[in-house]
Amino acid sequence: MIVLAFLIGIVAGSRTMLAPAAIAWAAAARGLALEGSWLAFFGWRFTPWIASLLALGECVGDVLPTTPSRKLAGPFGARLVSGGVSGAAIGVASAMPLVGLGLGLLGAVVGTLGGAALRTRLALAFGRDLPAALVEDVIALALAVAVVFAL
Template sequence: MIMLALLIGIVAGSRTMLAPAAIAWAATRGLALDGSWLAFFGWRFTPWIFSLLALGEFVGDVLPTTPSRKLAGPFGARLVSGGVSGAAIGVGAGMPLVGLGLGLIGAVVGTLGGAALRTRLAVAFGRDLPAALVEDALALAAAAIVVFAL
């Protein structure tokens, strides 16, 4: 179960808000976070709020004015998202610091690896939109795996 923290970090590296949305949905399915500083993931409206933020990110990601995920601000946001989401999985497994570390590592892998994958796909497709949609689908699939595995 703790290795799911690495996977959710990779999701965060690809789509920042999708990782906390997945954790919030996992909390509605029984991920035990009560009594921890991450209990807010289990609040009634948290999954909906993060899901709306994730949908907004999916739209914003394909806009030509969206900055590179490798810039300090977007990269930092992905690290925070991956670390906190990984820590939530770690809390559920009784190893919050391990979850935090795996989430951070996954966020780095997802950020840099996702950018490289998208660049290669964009070259192969001859444009960016199909590459972005493939990356979205992969991130959604990975997030779903985390939600249903927890």
């Protein structure tokens, strides 16, 4: 189960808010036991809805021409925080929060750099960025759903 922390980190590297949204849905559905931990807020009633709205907004904002590169310090750092916290949540449920945190961070690095490379290649193949961004969205969402169902 702890390998899921790495996978949710990859999701965070691709779409920053999608990983916390997935964790919130898993916690709210009681598939991820976070009660009594510092991450219990993921299981609160409105957390999945708020995180999902933020993830949807990110997907829309991601295709705007003014959106900065994910490899800049601010966006990269946000992806690390998202991946680390989301991975830690999986780690808490497995009684290995620091391992989950580390795997989430590592996954976020892989997802950030790998996602950027994939999107660049897809954009070149499609001749424009929008289809590449949509493909990346679908891949990230599918991976997030797979993690939630595996929990």
